[in-house]
Amino acid sequence: MSRIVYVNGAYVPEEEATVSIFDRGFLFADAVYEVCAILDGKICEFEGHVERLIRSLGELDMGMPVSKEELLEIHRELIKRNNVEQGAIYLQITRGTADRDFVYKKDMKQTLVMFTQAKGLTEEKAGIRVVSAPDIRWGRRDIKTVQLLASSMCKTMAKAAGKDDAWLVQDGFVTEGSSSNAYIVTKDGKIVTRNLSTSILHGITRKAILRLAAELDMEIEERPFTIAEAQDAAEAFFTAATAFVYPVIEIDGVELNGGKPGPVAKRLNEVYIEESRKSYI
Template identity: 70%
Template sequence: MSRIVYVNGEYVPEEEAKVSIFDRGFLFADAVYEVTAVLDGKILEWEGHVNRLERSLGELGMTMPVTRDELLEIHRELIRRNTLDQGGIYLQVTRGVADRDFAFPKDTPETLVLFTQARNLTDPKDGIKVISAPDIRWQRRDIKTVQLLAPSMTKMLAKKAGKDDAWMVEDGYVTEGTSNNAYIVTEDGTIVTRNLSNSILHGITRAAVLKLVAEQGIKLEERPFTVEEAKKAKEAFFTAATAFVCSVLEVDNVTIGDGKPGPIATRLNDIYIEEARKAAI
């Protein structure tokens, strides 16, 4: 049975879903997106994701095509129709359909599409190996746009090197992973992660995990760190909406710690899942 997806007010089988070739998301990557995690058939971090969606749209001069309540109901209906227990819901809003022109069209209805992706989010995590690579993205990474060719190309550099992902580097400092926020743990147990700016995406899971870090009394430094710092770290990990907290075992062929998932990352992942489940809607 195929998935049921949402396209501009209609729930249709994925094989029947269509968007115009003149959609600006297709022609210009003129679109934003969000991915929300689903556990036990419930949505995690809803307020954070919808707040960021509205911010991204506002930064591009776009508006929400439906109300918050309507958008939540669309998510829930997709969960019901696809009997989704664990996984994610992908949402994309484009500026809509108009003849090809670099100038933004006026009074064009936005395109709204959503679909589900089933996956197990709670299995124990083995950790990943990363390489470092130049960050070749544009300067507004705080907007969650669909302009993902650069991180996709960078991800493929890692795959060709036999690794799982890449940590992107700008001016000598790690910005983030191709689809996640990056962290290291120093010898004294301090968590270090890059401070918020236009250089990185303001991760929703990042915010939730840093709140847990504070509650657990773990020291935190929000600042850029170098690849060399990462290689010497006691632990390294990343956070993402459908990966939660996952250890990084190796950076540029240098083993981090003992080469196994670190205790701090493992602990934070367990606590995050427990607290996220409590707050899921």
């Protein structure tokens, strides 16, 4: 049985889902997206993701094609129709369809598509191995657009090198992972992650993890760090909506914590799952 997906007001089998070849999301990557985790058939961090979605749309001079309440109902209906217990639900909003022109028109009829992906989220995490790569993405990484080619190329390069992912570097400092926020834990126990700016995505999971870390009396330092500093750290990890807190056990060939997940990442992941189960909707 194929998935049921959502396209502009209709729930259809994925094989029947279509979008115009003149959609600006296809022609210009003129679109934004969000991904929410599904845990126990419920939606994690919905409010935070919608808040960021509205911000991203506003930065691109777009509005919301549906209300927040309607969007929540679509999420729930897709989860129900696809019987997803754990996984992700993806939404993409484009500016809409028009003949190809670099100049966009105001008040176009937007395209909204959504689909689910079933995947395990709570299994034990063995850790990933990353390589560094130049950050060649555009300058507004704080806007969650569908311009993901650079990230895709970097992740593919890492896979070709026998590793799992890439940490991106600009002006000598790590910005983030190809699709995640990056962290290290110093040998004196500080959690270090890059401060918010247009250089990184303002991660919803990042925000939650830093709040939980503070509640656990863990020391946090928001600043850039280098690959060399990361290689010398006690441990490292990344956060993302459908990865939660995931250990990094090797950076450019240098193993951390003996090539095993560290205790800080493990504890934060456990607490995040516990807290998510208290607040998901």
